[in-house]
Amino acid sequence: MRYIVILLFFICLFVFPAKSFGNDIESRVKAMEETLKAQQKTIEEQQKIINELKEQIKTVRTEEIPKIEEKVAAPKEQAGATGLFGGSALTNPYISLVVNTYAYGSDVKESELKTRGIPGYTFLGNEDKKKGFNLESAELFLFAPVDPFFNAYATIPVKEDGAELEEAYFVTTCLPQGFQVKGGKFKSAFGRINGQHPHAWDFADSPLIYRAFIGDEGLIEKGAQFTYLPSLPFYTILGAEILQGDNKYLFGADASPGLHAYTAFAKSSFDVSDYSTFLFGLSMVTGKTRTDTIISENSQFRGNSTLYGAELTYKWKPSKKKSFILQSEYFQRRQSGDLYDTTLATINRLTRQQDGMYLQGLYQWERWRFGARYDVLDLFNNDFVLAGSRTDFGRRPWRATGSVEFNPSEFSRIRLQYNYDKSARDIFNPASPSANNEVFLQFIFGIGAHAAHPF
Amino acid sequence: MRKLLMIFIIFCLYSTPALAKLNVVTTLPWIGSIAYSIGGDKIKVTVLVKANQDPHSIEAKPSMILAARKADIIMYNGLDLEIGYLPLLIESSRNPKIQPGRPGNLDCSNFVEVIEKNAASDRSMGDVHPLGNPHYHISPKNMGRVAKGIAKTLSGIDPENAQIFEKNLALFNEKLKKKQNEWASKNIRGKKFVSYHKYFEYLASEYNFRIIGYVEQKPGIPPSAAYIEALIDTMKKTKPDSILTIEYYCNNGIDLLTKRTGVKSIIVPHEVGSTSNINDWFTLMDAVFKSLE
Numbered sequence: 001m002r003y004i005v006i007l008l009f010f011i012c013l014f015v016f017p018a019k020s021f022g023n024d025i026e027s028r029v030k031a032m033e034e035t036l037k038a039q040q041k042t043i044e045e046q047q048k049i050i051n052e053l054k055e056q057i058k059t060v061r062t063e064e065i066p067k068i069e070e071k072v073a074a075p076k077e078q079a080g081a082t083g084l085f086g087g088s089a090l091t092n093p094y095i096s097l098v099v100n101t102y103a104y105g106s107d108v109k110e111s112e113l114k115t116r117g118i119p120g121y122t123f124l125g126n127e128d129k130k131k132g133f134n135l136e137s138a139e140l141f142l143f144a145p146v147d148p149f150f151n152a153y154a155t156i157p158v159k160e161d162g163a164e165l166e167e168a169y170f171v172t173t174c175l176p177q178g179f180q181v182k183g184g185k186f187k188s189a190f191g192r193i194n195g196q197h198p199h200a201w202d203f204a205d206s207p208l209i210y211r212a213f214i215g216d217e218g219l220i221e222k223g224a225q226f227t228y229l230p231s232l233p234f235y236t237i238l239g240a241e242i243l244q245g246d247n248k249y250l251f252g253a254d255a256s257p258g259l260h261a262y263t264a265f266a267k268s269s270f271d272v273s274d275y276s277t278f279l280f281g282l283s284m285v286t287g288k289t290r291t292d293t294i295i296s297e298n299s300q301f302r303g304n305s306t307l308y309g310a311e312l313t314y315k316w317k318p319s320k321k322k323s324f325i326l327q328s329e330y331f332q333r334r335q336s337g338d339l340y341d342t343t344l345a346t347i348n349r350l351t352r353q354q355d356g357m358y359l360q361g362l363y364q365w366e367r368w369r370f371g372a373r374y375d376v377l378d379l380f381n382n383d384f385v386l387a388g389s390r391t392d393f394g395r396r397p398w399r400a401t402g403s404v405e406f407n408p409s410e411f412s413r414i415r416l417q418y419n420y421d422k423s424a425r426d427i428f429n430p431a432s433p434s435a436n437n438e439v440f441l442q443f444i445f446g447i448g449a450h451a452a453h454p455f
Numbered sequence: 456m457r458k459l460l461m462i463f464i465i466f467c468l469y470s471t472p473a474l475a476k477l478n479v480v481t482t483l484p485w486i487g488s489i490a491y492s493i494g495g496d497k498i499k500v501t502v503l504v505k506a507n508q509d510p511h512s513i514e515a516k517p518s519m520i521l522a523a524r525k526a527d528i529i530m531y532n533g534l535d536l537e538i539g540y541l542p543l544l545i546e547s548s549r550n551p552k553i554q555p556g557r558p559g560n561l562d563c564s565n566f567v568e569v570i571e572k573n574a575a576s577d578r579s580m581g582d583v584h585p586l587g588n589p590h591y592h593i594s595p596k597n598m599g600r601v602a603k604g605i606a607k608t609l610s611g612i613d614p615e616n617a618q619i620f621e622k623n624l625a626l627f628n629e630k631l632k633k634k635q636n637e638w639a640s641k642n643i644r645g646k647k648f649v650s651y652h653k654y655f656e657y658l659a660s661e662y663n664f665r666i667i668g669y670v671e672q673k674p675g676i677p678p679s680a681a682y683i684e685a686l687i688d689t690m691k692k693t694k695p696d697s698i699l700t701i702e703y704y705c706n707n708g709i710d711l712l713t714k715r716t717g718v719k720s721i722i723v724p725h726e727v728g729s730t731s732n733i734n735d736w737f738t739l740m741d742a743v744f745k746s747l748e
Contacts, residue, residue: 052645148556151546171546173554178524180549229524229549235517269517274505277516319703320509367677409676410512411578447578450535452543453514 093144093152096448098199100136104129105439116424116436118377120384120393121212121354122249122293135160139199141449149174155197166220178229188219189227189239190263190283192311192329196454202325204417204440207358208375208399209331211423213307215249219285222246223259235269245287250305250333252290261287267311269455276316279455283309289337294350301350303337315455323364330357332381339386348387355381360401369405374398377423397423415442477613480526480553482537483510484727485592486563488736490530493606493623497616501526503544506728509703511582511675515540515547523548526559528612530605533564534589558611564589566604567597570656581673593725593743594657595635598736602627634737638662643747649690649718651700651709654725658743667693670700670708683708690716699747701725721746 106113116125128134137157146152155167169184187195193206194214206216223243230236245251245261267281286306294301310330317323332355339350356377363370377397384391403417419438477498481487487502494500503519504510510532523529523544531537545553545560552559569587573580591597606624610617639662646664648655652671659666668689672678678686690712698720700709709720724733724742733739 145555148554173546174551175549176551178549227549229520229547231525232521235521237517267517271516271518277518279517317514319507320512409578410582450538453512453539454543455514455516 093142094449096141096446096451098139098444098446100139100199100444102136102204102440102442103133104131106131107437118212118397118423119425121377123296124293136198139197146170178231180227182225185222188221188241188243188263189225189265190219190285191309192313192327194218199444202360202362202371203373203401203403204415204442208377208397208423209329209356209358212356212377213249213331213333214247219247237267240264248291249293250289250307251287255288255290261285275318279313281311289335298341298343300340300342301337303335305333305335307331307333321366325362328357328359331355351385353381353383355379367407369407371403373401394425397425399423412445478525478527480522480529482531482541485736486530486532488727489598489602490605492627493602493620494609495619495623497619506726507702510536513540515543519544520547523553524550526550526553528559528561529553530561530563532589533562534569534586535584536589558608561608563601566600567591582675588653588656590654591657593655594661595631595638595740596661597657599628599631630737638744641744641748647693647695649695649698651704654701655699667695678708683711687712687715690718697721699723702729
């Protein structure tokens, strides 16, 4: 009996607790499951947060680092530090180099190209252009403010046979009331294309009126320029220049001791709409002349010359994608003096009143640009009066040009141009073909400081 | 002749206005908007560039030179964005007040935390701006700083009205704070975009969305066919929310991208005045956020 009681006791001991124990395990497992679930949830949430943070770090990493560098490097709230002329121009001026190179083809013999002038205007032909590959120049530009009163510029085209100092001048920045003085050697403000560098021309070559009256390169003179921009409701600029008068076509370095050429110009502009603008102007340049570019090297002209110019530009530029420019210039030259023939030792009176113009249009569509130009001389005046008798040089010199450009970026340009050139006239060059069919394939590319976009 | 000269002189006198309002000339419309918020009726604002013109390719038009000639202060974006025309414009203006280094020459980027400064870059990378990303105006954080800088500059030039400028700045900041809260609640966090140009980088870092690719092959250079193909592959893998572009960029390739990937493109308003109802910088930002959402 005692054993039975003990047994029962043990059974009880085993069974009841076992039962209650069993209950306990179930609840415990449940509880554990719940905590596990909860933990899993928190882990998932944490993982989410970690992922998000990772993403954030990714985006932040690329931008935060330069931000910190920049905080250290750039002095803030100090005008001009990253300003107009960039960051660290104190020790170095801004420098750019523009390489202008082209391949040239023509159906005129190479020997004739050199002597193929414009009869009545100049006997000089194209001196530099050769069939095949040509290097026009590698043009070096330097510019920087000198001090708070002046900016300085220099243009140094380096050609195969050496460098020349084409321009070197200062411009004032401190004069009040819209006045400005420029001094040194610079491109005259006479006319429109005259102020542009060859690489910025709209065509590979300059218009006939430039070739005939002032040469391909135009009026680049030592001297001083005074301009005045009055505060009017529309843009008007008035100016005058006193120049040395070195231009070999119009003046000549030996024409007179000291400076001997003067220009005056007035230009005005107004916007027809937000995207289209007219610019028009009148210019004149006058001075003493001593040149041997007219008939031959052996005849020298001494006298006075005045060149009048009128210009008109219309520009439509609704967006970066497309634009259209229509531009024209008219030149008229009046000249009188004596023509010395050094071989015959004769002197004859020569007066010339001649004129000409060009009209050109350029249409740009995205990176392409298409151009057309018409040149003509003897337009209204063709007086060449030697010793009282008028010389007739024959038909009007004229030229038609078409071009296609592709501009891969703002800093490079590829241009294909065709000229049908009848400027040599037929009557004086019966041996040569009546027209010069010229083709240019030009490459222009600029490196260094960003070039300005003048109007 | 004498009569003509007299008329000319009278004309000149007549056209020189009395020194009443400060003549503020700004290059971009958004600068004009901020300047007006601070200057109010104490300044006259002239904006040189139109909203839909690409500021990279502007020429120094004579009418702009004339406006700069008459300016008491010129405010510009800086970071070389106006490098093509502004140096020329300022020199040709013949106006000593706005020459570099003078108080009337205000480069707004001086007040900005500039991103993407590429110390080592060359133009084989396209028309990069080594001074940093110049499109900082789509950034509320930076605009607060610019407004402060403009107020300080205006007060320096016209101390008589300094209190008014301070008051206007406080009003501007108050509105900015309110608007920033509103914009922060917009659902653009974590979104992924493809952008035509590096135009939204400031906003992306400020509001935590990502620009995963660019339609432009390199800054300022339109994409080639091969580049577009590669971009299509990336877009198929990464599945961006949309393609962002702005009005004046050539839409080269965007239609094709949309067609091939199914990702829609959005023309994001980018300037004050780019649509008729965007008349100041705040409405511009409202429109930007609305289009990104």
